[in-house]
Amino acid sequence: MADEELQRVRIQLKESLTETVIKQLLDDLKEETVLGDEEVESILQQNPQRADRARCLIDSVKKKGPTASRILIEKLQKFDKNVYDKLELHKRHTQHTPDYRKPAVGPPPEDEPMNKRVDENVSSSSKHEIFSPSPLQHEKEEYTMSSKPRGVCVIINNEHFTNPEVTLHGSRKDADALEDVFRFLGFKIEVHKDLTAQKMKELMLEYSKQQHDGDCWVCCVLSHGISEGVLGSDWNLCPTEDIFSPFNGKNCPSLLGKPKVFFIEACRGSKTQEKLLVSDDAVTSDTGKESYSIPKDSDFLFARSTVDGYEAYVSSTHGSWFSQSLCRHLKEGSKRGDDILTVLTRVNDEVSRREGEFMDKQTRQWYDVKATPISSFTLRKKLIFRKP
Structure with a gap:
């Protein structure tokens, strides 16, 4: 399937995509409603480094399933044929399925609750899996601090x-x-x-x-x-x-x-403030919980x-x-x-x-x-x- 194919070339694709191609892909994926406006903005603003943007783009599309992944692969053929051929995507890319041009893989309209988009036949455990945070959440636990100046x-x-x-x-x-x-x-x-x-x-x-x-x-x-x-x-x-x-x-x-x-x-x-005596073995600790x-x-x-x-x-x-x-x-x-x-x-x-x-x-x-x-x-x- 296309999402599995995207996973196969994920690392090579992350290293190969140029800044220009990334922006072209984001524009087209937004037009095709594969990604919403907020998702595109998030990819651009939260990932100042080219490689991080590429990785976030790939993972954001891949987690949406085979239809979205297939559209990304086709857009790659359009914008960077050399990378498309180098990764041998032309040999494995499957044929189109009927009328995929506007797949319902983007975010729901603001006035439509997210849970209404879930198939009523899906089990409760599957519903939980749909809304769980992406693994990308845990890939980078430290803020980027490499720009010059910082x-x-x-x-x-x-x-x-x-x-x-x-x-x-x-x-x-x-x-x-x-x-x-x-x-x-x-x-x-x-x-x-x-x-x-x-x-x-x-x-x-x-x-x-x-x-x-x-x-x-x-x-x-x-x-x-x-x-x-x-x-x-x-x-x-x-x-x-x-x-x-x-x-x-x-x-x-x-x-x-x-x-x-x-x-x-x-x-x-x-x-x-008052002065109070405290023993040296007094310990206080805080733990923070990361949010997706x-x-x-x-x-x-x-x-x-x-x-x-x-x-x-x-x-x-x-x-x-x-x-x-x-x-x-x-x-x-x-x-x-x-x-x-x-x-x-x-x-x-x-x-x-x-x-x-x-x-x-x-x-x-x-x-x-x-x-x-x-x-x-x-x-x-x-x-x-x-x-x-």
């Missing part, structure tokens, strides 16, 4: 504010350290200083509308903050949602399927310098606890091949062990202070920042 790293450093008494002394140390480490990791660096809240919102929207050809997007924001977000240089609020949401899969399609990483160094309240479908809010990582409601701490001489630890562990972790969650766990441990003193400006009394960074993510694969 992507853009945007650093927003709000050091000076309309009220000079709240100047963020030490913030420049953090900005310099972040610039150094992400340049080391192969990113293009773009630094913006002392932005108002409105300028920050506009900048995020501007970046979200650009074409992102790199494998990753990184944004670092250094500023004062409160629970709801970060403060602009005009002391107005830029909500956290206005920083993150422009880059979801719907608003920024060129980053669909790619990791979008945000590091936020800012207070999230005015409370100070890709909602618009997938592939995000948010790392903040402190938990909600509490202050973060910056040394005017050495920079902030969180950002300095992050930069150090990112650089060391890249040499070991550590994924980002391992890196952030080390950062959490290091920062949580630090102790400092804080003087209440009203009472003029000194207090012992602690801080706990926090991260959340919708990553689907391991994210490893490797040095180029």
Whole structure:
């Protein structure tokens, strides 16, 4: 059958298809309703490398069955006769079956539930098999990180504010350290200083509308903050949602399927954390479950310098606890091949062990202070920042 034939030549076909032929095949397969618009977009956006696109194209068609596979083989004969003959597809390709031009192998219309497309005579176990994730889901467990540059790293450093008494002394140390480490990791660096809240919102929207050809997007924001977000240089609020949401899969399609990483160094309240003793053998662990479908809010990582409601701490001489630890562990972790969650766990441990003193400006009394960074993510694969 055609799907078995496609499996036979899968590896050779993956290596042989050119970028031009891949796009021609995708256009025709979409016209023939073998692949839907979203499937084609997913193949193009989630697979920046030619070989990955070819493999995803072949597997997406093959899993739809012999009719779809036969159409792909015929389109290959049309667009790349040399590869078609080289793989001896002309010797094995079966004859057409009547009226296959519009096979019902694409996604169902939006107003037609998927389960209505299933033959009512199919057993329940077979139905389950139809909707189970493709084996392609498990073929690649690490995000691609090979483009040059790796992507853009945007650093927003709000050091000076309309009220000079709240100047963020030490913030420049953090900005310099972040610039150094992400340049080391192969990113293009773009630094913006002392932005108002409105300028920050506009900048995020501007970046979200650009074409992102790199494998990753990184944004670092250094500023004062409160629970709801970060403060602009005009002391107005830029909500956290206005920083993150422009880059979801719907608003920024060129980053669909790619990791979008945000590091936020800012207070999230005015409370100070207590100091408690803990034994060295205390262990905490998290496990994530990979998802086959890709909602618009997938592939995000948010790392903040402190938990909600509490202050973060910056040394005017050495920079902030969180950002300095992050930069150090990112650089060391890249040499070991550590994924980002391992890196952030080390950062959490290091920062949580630090102790400092804080003087209440009203009472003029000194207090012992602690801080706990926090991260959340919708990553689907391991994210490893490797040095180029």
